[in-house]
Amino acid sequence: MDVQGGLRRAVSAASGHGVTAAYLTGWRAVRLLPEPAARATFDRIADGIHARDGRSVQRLRANLARTVPADDLDATVRAGVRSYLxxxxxxxxxxSWDIDDVVARTRVRGEERLRGPVSAGRGVVAALPHMGNWDWAGAWACATGMPVTTVAERLEPTRLYDEFVAFRAGLGMEILPLTGGPPPLRRLIDAVREGRLVCLLADRDLSRGGVDVDLLGEPARMPRGPAVLARATGVDLVPVTLAYRGRDLELTFHPPVPHAPGDDGIVAMMQGVADAFSAGIAADPVDWHMMQKVFVADLAPRPPRPSRDGA
Incomplete structure (x- = not known):
């Protein structure tokens, strides 16, 4: 059986939003390979994706250009595609990983910023960028006594979304759909009050109601949800950045962002998150897997708000 050849075709399709069958084939085939062989196969796939220089790679390059010098940019993008794969x-x-191995390979900085509140029965809102492996981070948190609730963008077809939910639920996480179900905010509030760790990806606004902040020295749009949730429940808002360290994953829990009142306070709180993200991304740009538009200069203009008289 040509596991590596089939895996290469499957993952190329999956990483390009291909058919569900291709994704599921890759998901199962990779478990048949030893880890070094799997990693080598994915590196080759990544190098092929980088060489084709499609729209996702071009977007990654444009995003990373905000923090990586021009002379280093192409090498960083190539390594970034490898990190994404x-x-x-x-x-x-x-x-199929042994959970003890997941925990052993997780390095943690500032863990007390989560562990203390959760141990005391208070929830925490953790805001994460698309860095490293957030599924791994969630598995580590659940395995070490911090049950996770999070929100996932609903994928099409439905079977693919269901597979993702089942996968993450199998790691111990509670997954709420962003769309296609009850608005997630009510359940997120309850989860925080139950003492759970609510993890929200926060470097890309999917709501079209986000706030403009400074990210990597340039205006970018981020969701307001993490700040709204933390302020509504009175719990800490903790930015988290992630980076690979050899075979391990390092999680950095930054100092909690101070709460602030009013709509300007929401912007200020998300700017605090953006500041932590900027520091983490600048330190480890290879591990920022952002292949979508986040900077205001790249986004379509917001539609004008209707006037008060409806004109």
Whole structure:
């Protein structure tokens, strides 16, 4: 059986939003390979994706250009695509990992910023960028006594979304759909009050109601949800950044962002998150897997708000 050849075709399709069958084939095939062989296969796939220089790679390059010098940019993008495919490799393999191995390979900085409040029965809102492997981070949190609730963008077709939910639920996480179900805010509030760790990806606004902040020295649009939730429940808003360290994953829990009142306070709180993200991304740009538009200069203009008289 040509596991590596089939895996290469499957993952290339999956990483390009291909058919569900291709994704599921890759998910199962990768578990048949030893980790070094799987990683080497995914590196080759990544190099092929980088060489084709499609729209996702071009977008990654444009985003990373905000923090990486021009002379280093192409090498960083190539390594960034490899890091992104590493995320896929690990996500395919995570359901078969020994949870003790997941914990042993997780390095943590500032853990007390989560552990203290959760141990006291208070929830925490953690805001994360698309860095490293957030599924791994969620598995680590659940395995070490911090149950996770999060929100996932609903994928099409439905079976693919269902597979993702089942995968993450198998790691111990509670997954709420962003759309196609009850608005998630009510359940997120309850989860915080139950003492759960609510993890929200926060470097890309999917609501069209986000706030403009400074990210990497340039205006960018981020969701307001993490700040709204933390302020509504009175719990800490903790930015988290992630980076690979050899075979390990390092999680950095930054100092909590101070609460502030009013709509300007929401912007200020998300700017605090953006400041932590900027520091983490600048330190480890290779591990920022942002292949969508986040900077205001790249986004379509917001539609004008209707006037008060409806004109």
């Amino acid at each position: 590493r995320y896929w490799c690990e996500s395919f393999r995570l359901p």
